[in-house]
Amino acid sequence: MSWLDDVKWDANGLVPAIAQEVGSNDVLMMAFMNRAALERTAELGEAVYWSRSRQRLWHKGEESGHVQKVRELRLDCDNDVVLLRVEQTGHGHGQASIACHTGRHSCFFQRLDGNAWAVVDPVLKDPERIYR
Amino acid sequence: MSWLDDVKWDANGLVPAIAQEVGSNDVLMMAFMNRAALERTAELGEAVYWSRSRQRLWHKGEESGHVQKVRELRLDCDNDVVLLRVEQTGHGHGQASIACHTGRHSCFFQRLDGNAWAVVDPVLKDPERIYR
Numbered sequence: 001m002s003w004l005d006d007v008k009w010d011a012n013g014l015v016p017a018i019a020q021e022v023g024s025n026d027v028l029m030m031a032f033m034n035r036a037a038l039e040r041t042a043e044l045g046e047a048v049y050w051s052r053s054r055q056r057l058w059h060k061g062e063e064s065g066h067v068q069k070v071r072e073l074r075l076d077c078d079n080d081v082v083l084l085r086v087e088q089t090g091h092g093h094g095q096a097s098i099a100c101h102t103g104r105h106s107c108f109f110q111r112l113d114g115n116a117w118a119v120v121d122p123v124l125k126d127p128e129r130i131y132r
Numbered sequence: 133m134s135w136l137d138d139v140k141w142d143a144n145g146l147v148p149a150i151a152q153e154v155g156s157n158d159v160l161m162m163a164f165m166n167r168a169a170l171e172r173t174a175e176l177g178e179a180v181y182w183s184r185s186r187q188r189l190w191h192k193g194e195e196s197g198h199v200q201k202v203r204e205l206r207l208d209c210d211n212d213v214v215l216l217r218v219e220q221t222g223h224g225h226g227q228a229s230i231a232c233h234t235g236r237h238s239c240f241f242q243r244l245d246g247n248a249w250a251v252v253d254p255v256l257k258d259p260e261r262i263y264r
Contacts, residue, residue, distance in 0.1 A: 003248050016148050016162060025157030027150060030213045042244065073244040077232055081162045083240040100209055108215040112174065112205040116135050 004035055008080040017082040019047060019060075021097065022071050028088055028099035029107040031058075038082065045070050047084055064130045066090030066098055096124060103127045136167055140212040149214040151179060151192075153229065154203050160220055160231035161239040163190075170214065177202050179216055196262045198222030198230055228256055235259045 007015055014032040021028055031049040033041065037057055040048040044059075047068035051058035061067030072085035088097035100107040102123060109121035139147055146164040153160055163181040165173070169189055172180040176191075179200035183190035193199030204217035220229035232239040234255060241253035 003244060006249055018150055018159060018162065020159055025159075027152055027157075027159060027215055030148060030150065030162075030208065074240040075242040075244070075249050076162065076239040077234055077236075077241065078239075079242075081239075083159055102209055104209075107208040107210075107213075108206040109209065110207040110211075112135060112207070117138055117207050 004039055006079055007035075007038065007075065007082070008078065009035065010080070014050060014052075015080055015082055017047075017049060017084055019068055019084045019086050019088075019099065021088050021099075022085050023087075026106055027108060028068075028086070028097075028105070031060075033082060041070060041084070042073065047086060061090065064090065064098075064101070066130070068099070091124060098124050098130070101127060101130075103130060136171055138211055139167075139170065139207065139214070140210065141167065142212070146182060146184075147212055147214055149179075149181060149216060151200055151216045151218050151220075151231065153220050153231075154217050155219075158238055159240060160200075160218070160229075160237070163192075165214060173202060173216070174205065179218060193222065196222065196230075196233070198262070200231070223256060230256050230262070233259060233262075235262060 013034050017033045018030045019028045034050040037048045037050045047060040049058045067089050068086035074083040088099050091098045096105045103125045104121050110117040111120045145166050149165045150162045151160045166182040169180045169182045179192040181190045199221050200218035202216050206215040220231050223230045228237045235257045236253050242249040243252045
């Protein structure tokens with residue numbers, strides 16, 4: 001038995017994985033992991049997700065350089081959601097980190113204002129300068 | 133068109149919904165919402181999820197009294213994950229809030245230590261005293 005067997009994978013063999021920044025406690029993103037992704041994340045100490053669109057392992061930061069160093073792995077009470085406590089790298093010292101492919105700190109930059117989603121967080125770096 | 137139409141519901145008509153505590157920024161839990169749950173959450177100002185096990189709307193706190201007052205609703209860059217910024221009620225002033233049905237502050241109380249998940253957060257209130 002492995003700690004990986006304790007995880008309740010869904011019908012597609014996946015679990016949601018939430019990345020939270022150590023220090024700020026900000027929620028940066030949510031993606032999915034399969035067993036191989038979670039195993040690799042633990043081995044590497046950096047977040048590796050399962051890309052559903054590309055159907056392959058996705059080492060976060062492989063293109064952007066914005067890797068997530070994993071300081072802690074957590075599992076919820078139902079054993080079906082993983083929480084990664086990460087150090088989000090990639091934007092120089094003293095600046096807010098960038099987790100989102102849009103160049104923003106967090107992927108959750110849209111807020112419900114009345115009856116519409118409003119973009120409320122700034123782009124910290126032009127994506128064309130991130131993915132070159 | 134409604135703001136609910138902007139959300140990309142999965143094949144089962146659901147999106148993951150992460151509850152994060154305002155103030156501490158702690159991640160409390162993750163559950164799922166269907167369209168009716170998200171609409172009701174916005175109307176009520178309290179978190180309403182879709183219970184996959186019970187196949188019905190689940191007003192968080194309906195049994196425990198530990199409701200989540202929603203201060204902000206956020207949507208991620210892919211429009212397929214919701215983040216709720218909540219005030220978690222239910223444990224008296226000055227005490228840590230309780231979101232988990234086990235009587236713990238957060239559902240993410242298991243931490244990977246070496247090759248095993250270890251329970252690292254305390255039970256704040258006996259579940260038998262919560263659900264009576």
